[in-house]
Amino acid sequence: MIHETSNTTEKPWKNLLMVRKYRPQLILSTLIPSFQQLTGINVVVFYAPVLFQTLGFESNASLISAVNVCTTFISVYCTERYGRRVLLLCGGILMCLFQAAVAILIGWKFGTTGVTTILSQSYAILVVLCICVFVAAFAFSWGPLGWLVPSEISPLEVRSAAQCVTISMNMFFTFGVAQIFLKMLCWMKFGLFIFFAAFVFIMTWFVYFYVPETKNLPIEEMSQVWRGHRYWKRYVDDDAAANLKPRGKPEEEIV
Template structure:
């Protein structure tokens, strides 16, 4: 549905609304903690029940959506496809008609492009490279440590300041607000103005610096042994600030960018499979780090921050050597550039193969 001029921005909206959901949940939890006795089952029942509201709105909202233009075109329902495109673009001018023709042409080319696709093709050098890149990018997104912070914020802030439950949850709620502000700034003002590759490199470098610095401070000056003993120390304030800077860097880089980046690196023939591989990798490692993070916090302490920092440093190196720039290029140009590179290295001979 998205024109290439704003494809990066639209793709990044996934992360934007993800952060809004996290932000909302933190403040709901904080309000419930403040207002309801910790011994009451309502303290967990209310946050769970409130999730029914956005789910219901989403379900009813979907009833108002017309079917996908491309899907309708694939099925030969061209009149309905034209009606759907007019609704999506809120326009029926000649430019929209030209886009409709481009979609019809594209769908026909896609049909020919995906005909006879076999598993063996996925193991060809370029296809395997793209699949590996997609999996690696989304694995890296989870390995930054940001998702672990989102899920276990109060436990992390306890490592930093050893405050009361309310204080730890308040710090986490502020963490959520910063996530929304940083991601919103990126989506609205930066997503189509900066190169994908450079932002991913420097985002990882900055996150590594924040995490490793946090580990060093917590090791050198750990928080008070007793909960709330002596209030928050200057070292505690410094580490909280470093984590807030970390989450700003994440939401200006590795939070929103993997979504549009991975969708751009595949040719039509294997795009659906490629994106599925990437997103599956994301959820696999989301599960892995969600499962292991509580044990890391308990057993490693300050070493948890060091581990995330080292992961971020490795991610920066990986990005520098293996990821290519895709901003401002059409999907066809990105694939063509890869094809030319393969030809230049004589992996295939274009003329002999007739392809």
């Protein structure tokens, strides 16, 4: 068994890309880091000073960073207690709601003309509060779990390749969002938050139907997750059935 595992580990890319039973790992390792960046979190973290100045009030970048760091500890405490899916779903719902709220608040004051409007202190605080809740929801869900879930769903023989896919997709979308954000903000105005909220809705739907729960499950036993999943089990079962098919002609029965 150890010798067979060592041999398959020599071809992680071929296994991940070509073997049907590893299709769930390939899809999740691609989509989870992509969705993580399409939440728009880096828009808020990287460009918070520009964003807040555009909205008409002072920069609160340090507040956003503090909320992000502190709320991450919720994930540390709750991941093994309540499961990955619960946190991902709760975080997705909160992010979607409060991104939509930010879009409504900004659209109500600025509209689509981009004309500078003086915001009252209470109104500005309300916008900042919605953004902080959005950041907090990301920090206890898609922030840490966007790395944890892809790292634990892959078996040894494809884990190195799957992790390369995860990191590559994360960096690609981080770069892409950072490059187009300012142009999108000038063009879409408050609609930018609706754009990212739509992706948050899609990824929350994706988690509900396609991301299995891996709470309290050792990595060595991760294969049973796919066999028990209502959708992914077809890949594992079909592959297992193919391996059980006899090869060549069966030997004649001795009478």
